[in-house]
Amino acid sequence: MKPERKQRLLVVVFIVVVTGLVVGLLSYALRENINLFYTPSQVTAGEAPTNTQIRVGGMVVTDSFQRASDSLDSAFLVSDGSATLLIHYSGILPDLFAEDEAAVATGSLGDDGVFVAQQVLAKHDEEYTPPEVADAMQQAIDKKAKAATDSAQQMENKAPNTPEASY
Numbered sequence: 001m002k003p004e005r006k007q008r009l010l011v012v013v014f015i016v017v018v019t020g021l022v023v024g025l026l027s028y029a030l031r032e033n034i035n036l037f038y039t040p041s042q043v044t045a046g047e048a049p050t051n052t053q054i055r056v057g058g059m060v061v062t063d064s065f066q067r068a069s070d071s072l073d074s075a076f077l078v079s080d081g082s083a084t085l086l087i088h089y090s091g092i093l094p095d096l097f098a099e100d101e102a103a104v105a106t107g108s109l110g111d112d113g114v115f116v117a118q119q120v121l122a123k124h125d126e127e128y129t130p131p132e133v134a135d136a137m138q139q140a141i142d143k144k145a146k147a148a149t150d151s152a153q154q155m156e157n158k159a160p161n162t163p164e165a166s167y
Contacts, residue, residue, distance in 0.1 A: 036049075036054045036055065037057065038054055039058060041082050041136075043113075050109050052109075054106075055104055056087070056107075057105070058081075058136070060076055060098065060099045060102075060103050061099065064076050072090055072092060075088050076089075076099075080140040081141045082140040086113075087120075088114055096122040097122040103121065103122050107119070
């Protein structure tokens with residue numbers, strides 16, 4: 001092999017190794033900062049990891065908000081239309097946080113199934129719903145409608161055939 005060709009090969013190998021090392025180090029450093037989004041349906045189905053930082057979003061259930069009288073601790077339910085999830089939060093909630101409005105909470109799911117939030121975000125105007133929440137809620141509504149349709153079809157198929165009365 002000619003010296004020029006050998007030098008080019010070494011440069012290419014060096015670039016590939018350095019690029020692989022940089023990508024590996026970036027992936028390792030960013031794995032702690034990746035927040036996966038889950039819906040209440042996914043959490044209750046057991047799809048969300050426990051004791052890992054994730055985001056959960058949905059609509060705050062009406063009359064579910066409770067605040068402790070002696071601290072900043074609060075608890076509320078979030079729903080995506082088919083399942084609800086209890087969220088505990090200790091801190092000052094955003095001004096726009098309200099029942100029957102969209103909210104996204106960042107925190108971790110405990111082994112007991114209760115989500116403990118470190119941050120709660122509320123929608124910022126009356127026409128905006130976070131895209132993740134809107135998509136998740138639409139999927140839950142579609143899934144619920146499909147289940148209702150399937151159940152109605154099964155009931156219809158199980159109904160005995162009755163002969164029509166002739167007059």
